[in-house]
Amino acid sequence: MGSTIAPISPEGIPTALLPAISALCSVGRSLSRQIARGPLGASLGRNVGTNTGGDGQKALDVLADTAFATALSGTSVRYFASEEREEIVELDPKGHLALAIDPLDGSSNIDVNVSIGTIFSIYEACGGAEASFLRRVRDQIAAGYIIYGPQTSLIVTFGQGVRYYTLDPETQVFELAQDHLxxxxxxxxxxxxxxxYRHWPVPIRAYIDDCLAGEEGPHARNYNMRWIASLVAETHRILTRGGLFLYPGDARRGYKRGRLRMLYECAPIAFVIEQAGGKASDGLLAIMDQRVEDLHERVPLIFGSPAQMDRVTVYHDLPPAETSALFSERSLFRV
Ligand SMILES: O=P(O)(O)OC[C@H]1O[C@](O)(COP(=O)(O)O)[C@@H](O)[C@@H]1O
Ligand SMILES: [Mg+2]
Ligand SMILES: [Mg+2]
Structure with a gap:
């Protein structure tokens, strides 16, 4: 499973973070190989239980979680918080970092050969285990994801733009493909x-109705729609060719605050998106301007190209009478 070749070329990676980023990449390339074996390998998509948040766990969720926790020991990561674990684990008592992880994102896609990923977020450890994570989203010092798709790639920000690495299948090294995405x-x-649709709040329904109305609607343009059910894959597409992602809160039981986790999914994706020139919010407030209040809390997430974000935000600011009106009456948006 392991390889002695350094998993990533180190230029441009802050020295203090290099051991942790290398460990993430090392597990990433190993997972990439296992995922690529598909039906020839172990059955990674089989159900094995339920995590603390009530989500079903697949074999790969558990395998990835264990592999990351093991590899990150001895890399200056003191606190390890995982979507798959109820409690924070102390890995290295002398370490100075706190790392949060969604070890395997998009797990419903494991068995169907569609892109899945790993999302991570890094803070400076301070004031104990919980305090190291329950803090301002803007305190993140690094965040990113590994996508396991037709190519395995690492997208990472250290707060100065977004770097794009791709795993070279020949050398098994993540090579820099673009330094400012x-x-x-x-x-x-x-x-x-x-x-x-029937469960969404009024502003989301109104926005999507107006998108679906196409050229005849208030946006006066036709739209295309995508849904992969894999946050990393949607993020990667949006980073590459733009667009908008929405996972709002809705009226289903347990979905009042949407589905996605603030600490493991929304905060790191928001950091990457903002650093790439996009915007991310819960509809009203920028995710980066919020706090993580609870390890496993959920938050509505909307992110993407700035022009589309500005438009969807207006729907959240409109008085209810205006948002519920037929699109033909939403004169505000007529162009
Ligand atoms: O099945 P739904 O409700 O459309 O949800 C899809 C969302 O759930 C997720 O799969 C949640 O992530 P996990 O696989 O880590 O639980 C996201 O990647 C994706 O955006
Ligand atoms: Mg996820
Ligand atoms: Mg997950």
Whole structure:
């Protein structure tokens, strides 16, 4: 499983973070190989239990969680918080970092050969285990994801832009492909799980109705829709060619604050998106301007190209009478 070759070329990675980033990449390339074996390997998509948040756990969720915790020991990571664990684990009592992880994101896609990933977020440890994570989202010092798809890639920010590495299958090293990734200012795509339409709040329904109205609607343009059910894959597409992602809170039981976790998913994705020139919010407030209040809390997440973000935000600011009106009457948006 392991390889003695350094998993990533070190230029541009802050020295204090290099051991942790190398460990993430080392596990990433190993997971990439196991995932690529698909039906020839172990059955990674089988159900093995339920995590503390009530989500079903697949074999790969557990395998990835264990592999990251093991590899990050001895890399200056003091506190390890995982979506798959109820409690924070102390890895290295002398370490100065706190790392939060969604070890395997998009687990419903494991068995169907669609892109999945790992999302991570790093803070300076301070004031104990919980205090190291329950703090301002803007305190993150690094965040990113590894995507296991047709290519395995690492997207990472250290707070000065977004770096894009791809795993070279020949050398098994993550090589820098782009050192300053910027997402397009606007696009004609949006991503939302439309099967929840009837449960959405009014501003989300109104926005999507207006997108679906196309050229005849208030936006006066036709849109394209995507839903992969894999946050890393949607993020990667949006970083590459723009668009908007929405996972709002909705009226289903347990979905009042949406589905995605602040600490393991929303905070790191928001950091990456903001550093790439995009925006991320819960509809009203920028995710980066919020606090993590609870290890496993959920938060509505909307992010993407700035022009689309500005538009969807207006729907949240409108008085209810205006948002519930037929789109033809939402004169505000007529262009
Ligand atoms: O099945 P739904 O409700 O559309 O949810 C899809 C979302 O759930 C997730 O799979 C949640 O992540 P996990 O697989 O880590 O639980 C996201 O990647 C994705 O955006
Ligand atoms: Mg996830
Ligand atoms: Mg997960």
């Amino acid at each position: 910027c997402l397009p200012e606007q696009s004609g795509e949006f991503a939302i799980n439309a099967s929840n």
